[in-house]
Amino acid sequence: MSIDGVLKLNAQVLRGKEAAIGPGKALVLEAIVEHGSISAAGRALGMSYRRAWMLANDLNQDWREPVFEAAVGGGQKAGARLTPFGEELLTRFRAMEAAMMNSVDDADRAWFMQQLKTPEPEAPKNLVS
Amino acid sequence: MSIDGVLKLNAQVLRGKEAAIGPGKALVLEAIVEHGSISAAGRALGMSYRRAWMLANDLNQDWREPVFEAAVGGGQKAGARLTPFGEELLTRFRAMEAAMMNSVDDADRAWFMQQLKTPEPEAPKNLVS
Numbered sequence A, B: 001m002s003i004d005g006v007l008k009l010n011a012q013v014l015r016g017k018e019a020a021i022g023p024g025k026a027l028v029l030e031a032i033v034e035h036g037s038i039s040a041a042g043r044a045l046g047m048s049y050r051r052a053w054m055l056a057n058d059l060n061q062d063w064r065e066p067v068f069e070a071a072v073g074g075g076q077k078a079g080a081r082l083t084p085f086g087e088e089l090l091t092r093f094r095a096m097e098a099a100m101m102n103s104v105d106d107a108d109r110a111w112f113m114q115q116l117k118t119p120e121p122e123a124p125k126n127l128v129s
Helices: A023-035 A039-043 A050-064 A083-103 A106-115 B023-035 B040-043 B049-062 B084-102 B106-115
Strands: A006-013 A019-023 A067-068 A079-084 B007-015 B018-021 B068-070 B080-082
Touching: A006 A023, A019 A050, A023 A039, A023 A050, A023 A079, A039 A050, A039 A079, A039 B106, A050 A067, A050 B040, A079 A083, A079 B018, A079 B023, A083 B106, A106 B023, A106 B084, B007 B023, B007 B084, B018 B023, B023 B049, B023 B080, B023 B084, B040 B049, B049 B068
Parallel strands: none
Antiparallel strands: A006 A019, A006 B007, A067 A079, B007 B018, B068 B080
């Protein structure tokens, strides 16, 4: 997550070397909530179905309880929804991120922004005379 | 920076898309303070001289003021030391990281650790019967 496009803070909960939850998986969970299926979540995030399914499957493997489940009454094409555990996981992760963003001292942020050189302008690709 | 090997938090100050300071560059600055030259800092961090020099050079390009300078009286093989600006940059960055680590709620941390499956044991590479 970035503040003002200048400070970038990132949180992950690791299982071994991999993120059991991090910004990408949190987005997948939010998209499942919003769109009601893994395939629709993947489309909304510009991911392949395979990629979205793998992230969702990882989520269900990394925690003691399932994070999402098939929506009731569905068959092969059923939707998916978060379990109560999955909702708590998402809520706690986003709260941790928010606290992290709030921890940045305003004076430090202002100092960094003031001391940083502005990005150099990109060279023009075409010079039309 | 990690907490208990489970939470991993990362801070960067971006200039454009690149980190003008982040964990790697902070380590380089600390190693210059400790070892007194860029080449010795690179060796201490297991980097090539070229890599350490490039990181140090980036640091001097990304901020309005120089971050390090040649130690007084040195020639080609002179040591390097942080400028007062470089010292402030390093101090503020490490303080921002420390505040970020402190922002994590103990109850959230305990919950994540409790809910996470333990890492699967690695498969043995040799089975000697």
